[in-house]
Amino acid sequence: MAQxxxxxxxxxxxxxxxxxxxxxxxxxxxDSETNWLYLLMQADPTLQLVAVSREGHAFATxxxxxxxxxxxxxxxxxxxxxxxxxxxxxxALGLNIPVVLMVGYRGWTxxxxxxxTAATYTERFINAFGINYYLVENDSDxxxxxxxxxxxxxxxxxxxILVGDEYHGFNR
Amino acid sequence: xxxxxxxxxxxxQYRGEAIVIPGRGGRHWVKISTSPNLDxxxxxxxxxGHASFALGLALAQPHKRVVLFDSEGDVLMGMGALATxxxxxxxxxxxFMLDNECYATTGGQPVxxxxxxxxxxxxxxxxxxxxxxxDKLEDFSHNLKAIxxxxxxxxxxxxxxxxxxxxxxxxxxxxxxxxxxQAVKDxxxxxxxxx
Numbered sequence: 001m002a003q004x005x006x007x008x009x010x011x012x013x014x015x016x017x018x019x020x021x022x023x024x025x026x027x028x029x030x031d032s033e034t035n036w037l038y039l040l041m042q043a044d045p046t047l048q049l050v051a052v053s054r055e056g057h058a059f060a061t062x063x064x065x066x067x068x069x070x071x072x073x074x075x076x077x078x079x080x081x082x083x084x085x086x087x088x089x090x091x092a093l094g095l096n097i098p099v100v101l102m103v104g105y106r107g108w109t110x111x112x113x114x115x116x117t118a119a120t121y122t123e124r125f126i127n128a129f130g131i132n133y134y135l136v137e138n139d140s141d142x143x144x145x146x147x148x149x150x151x152x153x154x155x156x157x158x159x160x161i162l163v164g165d166e167y168h169g170f171n172r
Numbered sequence: 173x174x175x176x177x178x179x180x181x182x183x184x185q186y187r188g189e190a191i192v193i194p195g196r197g198g199r200h201w202v203k204i205s206t207s208p209n210l211d212x213x214x215x216x217x218x219x220x221g222h223a224s225f226a227l228g229l230a231l232a233q234p235h236k237r238v239v240l241f242d243s244e245g246d247v248l249m250g251m252g253a254l255a256t257x258x259x260x261x262x263x264x265x266x267x268f269m270l271d272n273e274c275y276a277t278t279g280g281q282p283v284x285x286x287x288x289x290x291x292x293x294x295x296x297x298x299x300x301x302x303x304x305x306x307d308k309l310e311d312f313s314h315n316l317k318a319i320x321x322x323x324x325x326x327x328x329x330x331x332x333x334x335x336x337x338x339x340x341x342x343x344x345x346x347x348x349x350x351x352x353x354q355a356v357k358d359x360x361x362x363x364x365x366x367x
Contacts, residue, residue, distance in 0.1 A: 025231065050231070050260060052224070053252030060221030061256070064228020067212070067356055069365040072228070090218025091225065095352060 009138050009165040011037035014102070015044065017145040021100075024070040025050055027058040031077035031104045033163075055080030056087035062099045063091040077104040078122040078162075088129060088158070098152040100145070105135075105162040126160055133160035173333045174309045176270060180204050180241075182313045183268075186320055190237035191229060191359070195222050196270050197241040199347035209362040214352050216277075220249030223257060223267060230262040230324075233363065237264050237320075244271040244329075245283050247291060257325050258299025265324040267295070272334035280336035295327035307331035 014037055018026070026041055027050045028034075041047050050065075052058045055076045062072040081088070081103050092099060107116025114120055126133050132151065134144040148159040177200040184204050193212045194201035205211050212229070226240035247254070247269055257265065273286035292303040302322050306312040312330065319326055337344060350358070360366075 025228075027228075048231070050227075050256065052256050054250075057221065057224040057250055057253050057256065060218070060224035060250075061228040063217075063221075064225040064230075065232045066228070067225075067360065068229045068232020069360070069363065070228075070232040086218045087221055090216075091221050094217045095214070095356065 009136060009142070009163065011040050013139045013142045014145070015040050015047075017142055018073060019044075019046060021146055021149040022071045023073045024048065025062075025065050025072040026075055027052060027061045027065070027072050028075035029053070029055050029058065029077075029080055031080075031106065033104055034075065037075075054083070056084040059084055059087040059097075059099075060091040063095050063097045066097045066099060067095070072099055074099055074101045074158075076101070077118075078106050079118045081160075082118075082121060082125050085125075085129075088131075092158045093129065093131075096156040097158065098154075098156045099158050100148045100152050101131075101158055101160040102145075103133075103160050103162055105164045108162070108164045122162065126162075131158055131160055133162055135162045135164050137164040173272075173307060173331045174312060176200055176332045176335065177204070178309055179312055179330060179332070182309070182316060183239075186317055187239070188237065190239045190266075191233065191363075193222060193226050193229070193238070193240045195241040195246070196243040196276075201241070202347060202349055208349075209358045211355070212359055213348060213350070213355055215348060217352070220246050220253075222246050223250055223253040226265065226267070227253070227257050227260060227262065230265040231260060234262065234264055236363070237266065238262070239266045240268060242267060242269045244269060244273070244286075244289070244291060245275055248283060251294070254295055254298035254300070254327075258295075261299075261301075262325055263323040266320060266326050266328070267300075267324075268328045268330060270330055270332045272332050274334050274336070276334050276336045279338050280334055291329040292327060295329075300325050300327045303327040303329075305329040305331075 025048045058074045065072040107119025152159040198213045222242050230238040274280045274282050292305040296303040
């Protein structure tokens with residue numbers, strides 16, 4: 001049976017959560033699933049997109065924005081998150097930056113065996129840094145995004161959203 | 173090559189109300205700065221990130237001049253940040269780079285191709301509208317006011333005398349007078365940022 005669109009994470013939902021939580025800047029590097037979200041973000045005058053060329057830069061940039069009084073979100077893929085280890089350590093954790101990391105969970109599946117090592121190591125990596133995270137797979141999980149923002153603000157630590165809807169969520 | 177302390181003393185005369193991220197010049201700047209609550213002497217949270225951090229601060233505080241003293245080692249590690257900075261084009265951002273041609277804190281080993289990289293050319297190629305390079309204090313001093321009068325982002329490569337450290341990290345004298353947390357809190361308070 002073909003998978004339907006009934007259980008997916010829509011880009012409109014993600015944008016709504018960003019705006020609800022006062023996001024001012026999206027510091028990001030696109031992955032294969034974020035194009036429709038990008039088009040919506042680009043069209044929204046309340047969001048400033050800051051495109052980085054390597055994901056590690058996003059942590060330092062978000063740190064500067066946060067110290068300067070703005071509310072950034074980091075939008076990257078799990079592969080880039082893992083590339084960013086030292087930047088995450090030094091700029092986000094080291095400076096107590098309350099930033100939400102919206103991380104595309106490439107390779108995530110509830111069924112069968114994970115064959116993508118990007119997925120294999122994602123939660124191990126996040127756990128190694130002691131970062132709390134929430135899995136968001138469809139619109140009914142979206143409230144967790146606000147939970148992540150509240151937790152980041154309260155703890156002054158990064159909190160991750162793992163976006164598990166790889167094939168449907170960010171695409172219309 | 174220029175002595176870092178001397179160029180920072182020249183800069184201090186024109187600093188005004190700028191936010192200053194002293195980077196590798198921090199050990200001198202803490203003795204020179206007369207506005208410590210507008211400084212972000214963070215040391216080295218993680219290499220390669222100073223330019224991105226300074227960009228974030230410049231974007232967050234568009235009405236304040238933001239001045240960074242970066243290093244060539246950091247720029248090499250995070251070179252893609254030059255493209256992001258050029259694209260965002262913060263008019264309040266002044267990117268000075270202290271180029272001592274080596275990794276001074278690990279004993280002075282040369283950075284790759286240390287003597288043959290024109291960082292000002294790279295920055296211009298990445299899209300910075302104004303770039304400069306100096307290896308003499310007199311030239312830097314003579315041009316600094318005009319540089320700071322330009323709209324940013326401006327990139328200035330400065331050849332500086334290396335100050336090599338060979339002691340084990342745990343035995344080095346600390347130049348920081350505040351923790352990073354305190355420096356950030358002081359800066360935010362000065363900028364009127366709460367919460």
